[in-house]
Amino acid sequence: MTSSLATINDEFLSPSLPEQVAAVKSRYAEVFGNPPQWVVAAPGRVNLIGEHTDYNAGFVFPLAIERYTVIAAGRPLRTTASDAIRVHSTLFDETAEFSLSNLEPERRDWTSYLRGAFAGCLERGLQPGTLDLLVDSKVPQGGGLSSSAALEVATATLVEAVTGRTLDRVDKSRLAQTAEHVYAGMPCGIMDQFSSALGAAGKLLLIDCRTETAELIPLDDPSVALLVINSNVKHELTGSEYPDRRAQCEQSAKLLGVAMLRDVTSKQLEANRGQLAPLLYRRAHHVVGEIERTTRAAAALQAGDWPLVGELMYASHDSLRDDFEVSCPELDVLVEAAREVGADGGVIGARMTGGGFGGCIVALVRAGREREIADRIAAAYRARTGIEATAFVTKPARGAHIVEG
Numbered sequence: 001m002t003s004s005l006a007t008i009n010d011e012f013l014s015p016s017l018p019e020q021v022a023a024v025k026s027r028y029a030e031v032f033g034n035p036p037q038w039v040v041a042a043p044g045r046v047n048l049i050g051e052h053t054d055y056n057a058g059f060v061f062p063l064a065i066e067r068y069t070v071i072a073a074g075r076p077l078r079t080t081a082s083d084a085i086r087v088h089s090t091l092f093d094e095t096a097e098f099s100l101s102n103l104e105p106e107r108r109d110w111t112s113y114l115r116g117a118f119a120g121c122l123e124r125g126l127q128p129g130t131l132d133l134l135v136d137s138k139v140p141q142g143g144g145l146s147s148s149a150a151l152e153v154a155t156a157t158l159v160e161a162v163t164g165r166t167l168d169r170v171d172k173s174r175l176a177q178t179a180e181h182v183y184a185g186m187p188c189g190i191m192d193q194f195s196s197a198l199g200a201a202g203k204l205l206l207i208d209c210r211t212e213t214a215e216l217i218p219l220d221d222p223s224v225a226l227l228v229i230n231s232n233v234k235h236e237l238t239g240s241e242y243p244d245r246r247a248q249c250e251q252s253a254k255l256l257g258v259a260m261l262r263d264v265t266s267k268q269l270e271a272n273r274g275q276l277a278p279l280l281y282r283r284a285h286h287v288v289g290e291i292e293r294t295t296r297a298a299a300a301l302q303a304g305d306w307p308l309v310g311e312l313m314y315a316s317h318d319s320l321r322d323d324f325e326v327s328c329p330e331l332d333v334l335v336e337a338a339r340e341v342g343a344d345g346g347v348i349g350a351r352m353t354g355g356g357f358g359g360c361i362v363a364l365v366r367a368g369r370e371r372e373i374a375d376r377i378a379a380a381y382r383a384r385t386g387i388e389a390t391a392f393v394t395k396p397a398r399g400a401h402i403v404e405g
C-alpha cells in the first residue's frame with residue numbers, strides 16, 4: 001500500500017546530515033568559487049510539553065530534532081574589508097552583505113538572526129573577521145520548530161569554529177536569545193535556543209528556566225515514536241500576541257504578589273483567584289497548570305506511563321486553546337483528528353507545539369504505525385480544512401556542533 005503522504009511529503013524520515021553537509025559544501029564552492037573551511041550544524045526543536053512557561057521561569061520539556069540548519073564558511077577569495085560578511089541563503093537563493101562594525105540592530109530581514117548572533121559573539125570578544133557564508137536549513141520555516149533559533153545558534157557555533165574559542169553552551173543560548181530579542185524584535189524565552197545548543201541524541205531536555213539548567217531524560221522505549229504534523233498555516237495576526245501574553249503573565253504575577261508565575265501553585269492560585277480579572281486568571285491558570293503538567297509528564301515518561309503522558313499532552317492543548325488562547329482552528333482540527341485515531345489506533349497523545357497560531361502539532365505514537373497515523377490525521381485535516389498537512393517522524397537529536405574545521 002502506498003502512503004498518501006509520500007506524494008506530498010518527501011521527507012517523512014529524517015534528512016541525513018552528512019548528505020545535507022555534502023550538498024552545502026558543493027553549493028558553497030559554486031557560489032564563492034572555492035571550498036569552505038568550516039561547516040557547522042544546529043538543530044530545530046519540538047516541545048513535548050511545557051508551552052509558554054519558559055518566560056515564567058517554569059519548566060519546559062523539548063528535544064532537538066533531526067532537522068538542521070547548516071552553515072559553511074570560508075575566507076573570501078576577493079579583496080574585502082576586514083569586517084565584511086557576505087551570506088548566501090539556499091532558501092531565498094539570495095546573497096546579502098553586512099559589516100561586523102555596523103550590525104544594524106534595527107534592520108529587519110533574514111540576516112537579522114545572523115547579525116544578532118555575530119553581535120553577541122563580538123561582545124564576548126570573539127572576532128571572526130571577514131567571511132563568506134552559505135546557509136541551508138531543513139528546519140521548516142514558520143512552523144514553530146525554531147528555525148530562527150537554529151540559525152542564531154548555528155551562527156554562534158560558526159564563530160566558535162572560526163575563532164577556535166568555545167562558548168559555554170548556556171551562555172551561547174543566552175547570546176542567541178538576545179539576538180532574537182534585539183535583532184528580530186521577538187521577546188522569546190530561552191527554550192528554543194537552549195534546545196538547539198544543548199540538545200542530545202536520544203534525550204529530552206527537562207529545562208528549569210529559572211536556573212537555566214537541564215536534566216537529560218532518555219527517550220529509549222522502542223515502542224513509542226514522535227510524529228510532527230505541520231498544519232502549514234501561519235496566521236499573521238497583529239504580531240503583538242506573544243508580547244501581550246508575556247505582559248499578562250507578568251501582570252498576574254504582580255497582582256498575586258510573586259516575582260514569577262512559577263512561584264504559584266494551583267492551590268494558591270485558586271485561593272487568590274479574586275485578585276485577578278477573568279482574563280488574567282485564565283492566563284495564570286494555564287501557566288501554573290502547565291508547569292505542573294510538565295514535571296508530571298517528565299516523571300510519567302521516565303516511568304513508562306504512556307497513558308498519563310498522553311493525557312497530560314491533551315490537557316496541555318486544551319489549556320492552550322481555552323485559557324491561554326494561542327491555538328487556532330487548524331491546530332485544533334489536527335489534535336482532534338489525533339484524538340479520534342486514539343489509543344486503539346496507536347496515538348498516545350497530541351498537542352500544539354511552539355508559540356501557537358499555526359505551525360505544528362506533536363504526537364506521541366506507537367512505533368511502527370507512524371505513517372498510517374499521519375495519513376489518517378492528514379486525511380481528516382484535508383477533509384475538514386481543505387489544507388494539506390505535512391508530517392515527519394523524529395528522534396531526539398544532537399545539539400549544535402562543528403562538523404568540519
Ligand code: GLA
Pocket residue numbers: 050051052053054055188189190191192354355356
Ligand atoms: C516560542 C518562544 C519560546 C516559548 C514558546 C512557547 O517558541 O520562542 O521561548 O515561549 O514560544 O512555549
